[in-house]
Amino acid sequence: MKLTKEQEIIVKLAKDFSLREVEPLAAEIDETGEYPDELVQKLKDTGFLGCIFPKKYGGFDTDYLTYAMIVEEVSKYDVATSMIISGNCSLSAGPLAKFGNEQQKEKYLTKVCNEGMIMGFALTEPGAGSDAAGVQTTAVLDGDEWVINGNKIFISSAGIADLYIVMASTDKSKGTHGISAFLVEYPLPGFTIPNFENKMGIRGSHTGELVFQNVRIPKENLLGKLGQGFQISMQALDGGRITVAASSVGLAQRALDEAVKYSKDRAQFGKPISKNQGISFMLAEMETKLAAARLLTYDAAAKKAAGEPHSHEAAMAKYFASEVANFVADKAVQIHGGYGYTKDYVVERLYRDAKILEIYEGTTEIQKIVIAGHVLKRK
Numbered sequence: 001m002k003l004t005k006e007q008e009i010i011v012k013l014a015k016d017f018s019l020r021e022v023e024p025l026a027a028e029i030d031e032t033g034e035y036p037d038e039l040v041q042k043l044k045d046t047g048f049l050g051c052i053f054p055k056k057y058g059g060f061d062t063d064y065l066t067y068a069m070i071v072e073e074v075s076k077y078d079v080a081t082s083m084i085i086s087g088n089c090s091l092s093a094g095p096l097a098k099f100g101n102e103q104q105k106e107k108y109l110t111k112v113c114n115e116g117m118i119m120g121f122a123l124t125e126p127g128a129g130s131d132a133a134g135v136q137t138t139a140v141l142d143g144d145e146w147v148i149n150g151n152k153i154f155i156s157s158a159g160i161a162d163l164y165i166v167m168a169s170t171d172k173s174k175g176t177h178g179i180s181a182f183l184v185e186y187p188l189p190g191f192t193i194p195n196f197e198n199k200m201g202i203r204g205s206h207t208g209e210l211v212f213q214n215v216r217i218p219k220e221n222l223l224g225k226l227g228q229g230f231q232i233s234m235q236a237l238d239g240g241r242i243t244v245a246a247s248s249v250g251l252a253q254r255a256l257d258e259a260v261k262y263s264k265d266r267a268q269f270g271k272p273i274s275k276n277q278g279i280s281f282m283l284a285e286m287e288t289k290l291a292a293a294r295l296l297t298y299d300a301a302a303k304k305a306a307g308e309p310h311s312h313e314a315a316m317a318k319y320f321a322s323e324v325a326n327f328v329a330d331k332a333v334q335i336h337g338g339y340g341y342t343k344d345y346v347v348e349r350l351y352r353d354a355k356i357l358e359i360y361e362g363t364t365e366i367q368k369i370v371i372a373g374h375v376l377k378r379k
């Protein structure tokens with residue numbers, strides 16, 4: 001695919017930044033599980049954290065395809081860092097830009113774009129994972145304030161974000177139409193973050209539990225219309241799934257590059273192992289699947305950029321690309337043999353980081369439900 005001049009420049013910026021700032025820290029971030037504060041400060045200076053938003057609010061108006069390419073590029077070096085960008089742009093500030101009123105965007109979106117404010121997206125609960133409509137957290141109007149009670153789990157950027165989009169039930173009798181979205185600042189009395197997950201991969205991306213005990217927020221912090229929260233969540237996820245696909249493509253590309261390099265360097269039986277058909281066929285499969293995953297991802301991103309329906313394409317891209325990332329990372333470890341099972345080689349981390357791509361923002365099985373739904377609706 002031929003990139004425009006502008007895309008070339010932006011992708012190069014993302015690559016240079018990742019090579020200079022992300023790559024040297026990625027192994028340490030993984031090892032310690034510490035949130036990379038200094039790196040994120042530098043990330044804020046790039047403007048990537050709010051790049052897709054209108055210039056009016058301080059963004060760059062970057063189109064969704066170019067943005068997906070930024071996520072892909074950063075993911076080659078560290079998926080946890082790319083998640084900080086995509087968690088912000090797609091899942092959290094994305095719905096604020098789309099459903100927020102002017103006052104909310106002036107107040108918050110400008111901070112995302114100009115100050116690199118981090119936002120979180122709080123949908124998941126112990127009883128509301130794949131069944132996103134099972135939200136038990138409640139929001140009740142009391143005078144000029146909403147009072148929120150409940151808890152959210154597996155929330156990315158927990159404890160780092162200054163603002164969360166929180167989905168809460170405002171009318172249980174209305175099912176998905178009884179869920180509303182709220183803008184909740186942190187810290188606030190009654191809003192605590194007691195637990196963080198000790199994860200297998202993407203360890204630099206903080207994931208934690210949010211607890212709301214009679215948390216009071218102003219009435220005007222309702223995002224969109226009353227009862228629109230489920231629809232807001234689904235649309236946020238449609239966009240987010242494209243970036244998970246882009247991350248998958250980036251990770252798979254890195255794993256393939258590492259496998260190619262290793263297979264040429266490593267000699268056994270008197271020749272580089274790449275000369276064995278068993279190895280070269282693995283590389284051929286990795287390359288082909290990756291190319292297909294990239295095409296699906298760019299197609300979904302281009303459709304979103306053009307303002308066309310993209311829920312179906314996003315689900316296909318996410319499902320396929322995340323499986324490809326796991327396939328490619330697995331083969332990359334296999335090609336590295338025993339060395340690939342050690343932390344001396346980056347493929348070990350890629351293998352662990354890849355797994356979450358098949359899980360978050362909707363499991364592979366959920367993507368298949370969405371895809372099948374579209375297929376069966378066709379006349």
Ligand code: COS
Binds near residue numbers: 123131
């Ligand atoms: N965009 C806009 N609206 C959407 C939508 C989308 N992509 N998908 C569904 N909706 C709407 C439907 O049109 C329907 O509206 P009406 O009642 O007005 O017709 C409503 O939402 C309910 O849709 P549906 O009946 O399909 O909802 P379900 O409860 O069956 O859930 C799935 C559908 C399984 C697809 C949804 O729960 C889901 O995506 N789950 C996974 C959640 C997830 O990804 N979690 C990850 C953690 S968050 S990072």
